[in-house]
Amino acid sequence: MTEAEWLMATDPIPLLEFLRDRASDRKLRLFALACSRRALSHGRIAWTVSAIEANEQYADEQVSTDSTNRDSDFVTLAIETARQFADTEAWNTVVNAANPDYAVEIATQNAARAAEGVAHCDLVRELFGNPFHSISHDPAWRTEAVVGLAAGVYADRAFDRLPVLADALEDAGCADADILTHCRGPGPHVRGCWVVDLLLGKS
Known part of the structure; x- marks a missing residue:
């Protein structure tokens, strides 16, 4: 493929x-x-x-x-x-x-x-996500605010908070277009979202 x-x-x-x-x-x-x-x-x-x-x-x-x-x-x-x-x-x-x-x-x-x-x-x-793109996230992005938001999105199925998560990631220094665009995109977003999983260390 x-x-x-x-x-x-x-x-x-x-x-x-x-x-x-x-x-x-x-x-x-x-x-x-x-x-x-x-x-x-x-x-x-x-x-x-x-x-x-x-x-x-x-x-x-x-x-x-x-x-x-x-x-x-x-x-x-x-x-x-x-x-x-x-x-x-x-x-x-x-x-x-x-x-x-x-x-x-x-x-x-x-x-x-x-x-x-x-x-x-x-x-x-x-x-x-896109298995043809290698996403290497910087541990510095995993601030308390970012991890807290990601955990809340996951636990509460609160996918409307993903744009807020994108803002927090930018504040933490993330400039990865794939990650930020996905968080701000229309979805569909479901539990297991590749960005949220990446931030929470889930596979």
Whole structure:
């Protein structure tokens, strides 16, 4: 895979395959859970917020048991999650449209699957950044203010504070365009954001 392919991809499967043996189980689990939150927000799965949060806690080793995915291949889990929710989104779009024209239904289904694929690619890039860019952060950036803000963003899912985090990073001497642009960008931002993880020492 090239950098251009990574940045322009609209199908998450090649991105996730590229990450095989490169990504931590935690990151891949958080991707699957971000897809689950996306599906839940549209009423597409039976999961509850508490179930998703419990899996997030397991990902961060805040609870000691995992009743669903012990010993999983997390790349496969992430791929299956992306595919499952893309298919569910497409199916729900067709059902809700209730269009009697089969050809139009197929076109609608394909468009919905494509849109969901783009959204999932954005989530992959949110969690993993650009693997073709080496980010070497200066420990001097990790001031008390920066670490406190990053920890708060992570714990509270308060992604609206990311621009404030960017300001604090600049005050600490950070001039890295990738980091600052990401913090000030529209997202999507989810738990596992590569910048927040970088600052908190999470992998």
